[in-house]
Amino acid sequence: MSPSSVELLRQIKSRIKEVDPSVVHELIGARNGSANGASSGGSTGAPVLVDVRETDEFSAGHIPAAKHVPRGYLESRIEGIVPDRSTPVILYCAAGNRSAYAARTLTEDLGYEDVQSMTGGITLWKDRGYEVQIPRALSTEQRERYSRHLLISEIGADGQQKLLDAKVLLLGAGGLGSPTGLYLAAAGVGTLGIVDDDVVDLSNLQRQVIHNTQRLGAPKVDSAEESIKALNPDVEVVKYPVRLDASNIMEIIEGYDVIVDGVDNFPTRYLLNDATVRLGIPVVSASILGFDGQLSVFKPYEGPCYRCLFREPPPAELAPSCGANGVLGVLPGTMGLLQATEVVKLILGIGEPAIGRLLLYDALAATLTEVKVRRDPECPICSRDPEDISDEEMGVFPDYEAFCAAAG
Numbered sequence: 001m002s003p004s005s006v007e008l009l010r011q012i013k014s015r016i017k018e019v020d021p022s023v024v025h026e027l028i029g030a031r032n033g034s035a036n037g038a039s040s041g042g043s044t045g046a047p048v049l050v051d052v053r054e055t056d057e058f059s060a061g062h063i064p065a066a067k068h069v070p071r072g073y074l075e076s077r078i079e080g081i082v083p084d085r086s087t088p089v090i091l092y093c094a095a096g097n098r099s100a101y102a103a104r105t106l107t108e109d110l111g112y113e114d115v116q117s118m119t120g121g122i123t124l125w126k127d128r129g130y131e132v133q134i135p136r137a138l139s140t141e142q143r144e145r146y147s148r149h150l151l152i153s154e155i156g157a158d159g160q161q162k163l164l165d166a167k168v169l170l171l172g173a174g175g176l177g178s179p180t181g182l183y184l185a186a187a188g189v190g191t192l193g194i195v196d197d198d199v200v201d202l203s204n205l206q207r208q209v210i211h212n213t214q215r216l217g218a219p220k221v222d223s224a225e226e227s228i229k230a231l232n233p234d235v236e237v238v239k240y241p242v243r244l245d246a247s248n249i250m251e252i253i254e255g256y257d258v259i260v261d262g263v264d265n266f267p268t269r270y271l272l273n274d275a276t277v278r279l280g281i282p283v284v285s286a287s288i289l290g291f292d293g294q295l296s297v298f299k300p301y302e303g304p305c306y307r308c309l310f311r312e313p314p315p316a317e318l319a320p321s322c323g324a325n326g327v328l329g330v331l332p333g334t335m336g337l338l339q340a341t342e343v344v345k346l347i348l349g350i351g352e353p354a355i356g357r358l359l360l361y362d363a364l365a366a367t368l369t370e371v372k373v374r375r376d377p378e379c380p381i382c383s384r385d386p387e388d389i390s391d392e393e394m395g396v397f398p399d400y401e402a403f404c405a406a407a408g
């Protein structure tokens with residue numbers, strides 16, 4: 001007569017060795033504690049911890065450093081994980097039953113000499129308050145949403161995770177900020193900060209496509225957030241309905257991975273440059289006027305900073321920064337998407353970002369030309385170590401605002 005499943009389990013457990021989670025916890029702790037490479041040495045060898053649960057269970061959380069071999073694949077895969085049959089093996093599952101069967105298989109069928117099953121499984125392990133590692137995986141919905149990224153070998157699931165973890169700050173939700181904001185959101189950049197103290201005006205809608213006619217008069221940060229959320233709920237929007245100035249810039253930009261500069265005035269651009277060089281944050285900068293666009297990536301200490309190119313602001317009367325200027329409505333779309341592309345490259349660490357290069361786009365001629373730009377060894381900002389620029393100095397930026405006021 002065949003034994004009942006309960007009786008069978010009892011028989012199996014009487015034939016294998018079991019180990020309490022507290023002992024496993026100590027073994028793992030000792031291994032993590034000894035960073036001198038002692039783990040692989042010794043005649044007995046460190047035990048290998050193997051999780052025999054199904055893939056979805058393992059993905060939901062497992063013991064740190066555990067190898068994963070689902071019980072159904074034990075016979076075919078264990079040799080790849082533990083080639084030496086004298087190596088001690090500790091198996092665990094959810095509650096200690098499947099690992100007991102697996103221990104019997106390893107010992108009696110496959111000839112492993114030192115196999116133990118952890119009693120109570122990961123359930124008891126968690127009850128004891130021991131650490132569980134949750135591997136980060138894209139959800140089913142995310143795998144579908146970003147499937148065209150997953151198909152590119154330079155991006156893939158790891159790259160998509162980098163994008164989801166990235167924090168990008170948009171300076172302005174205007175002509176350039178509109179396309180960059182929309183496309184970075186669509187690409188799955190997980191956190192988008194937006195600095196803008198303006199409201200949506202009818203004259204914006206010729207180019208600022210993140211806003212729409214229904215939202216006239218609404219704060220641009222709110223309107224942009226609504227569009228981004230509707231496009232991709234994965235994205236967290238952080239709103240700064242303020243003007244960037246010397247009193248708030250350090251607080252706002254710290255912690256962002258990349259800054260997208262769509263600033264349309266010189267004073268803020270210099271202020272931004274000094275602060276980002278100090279904090280080591282790369283800036284993807286673009287500007288537009290008429291039918292012409294410019295773009296460059298300023299990565300502190302890898303290429304020139306903005307002041308290396310333009311040591312001083314132009315005379316106030318020549319600065320096209322303080323009033324309204326004409327621009328082809330399509331142009332900020334072109335330049336904004338070049339910016340978004342550079343941002344994605346910086347986050348993923350792929351390609352050749354436009355560091356030390358100024359790209360000049362002439363929409364009427366349909367030409368893109370490139371000017372090499374070098375670091376200025378005499379640069380008042382980036383020729384110094386960031387540590388040499390004291391906190392006191394950082395708080396005291398020149399009065400750039402007066403510059404703009406002087407332009408009338």
Ligand SMILES: [Zn+2]
Nearest residue numbers: 305308379382
């Ligand atoms: Zn510089």
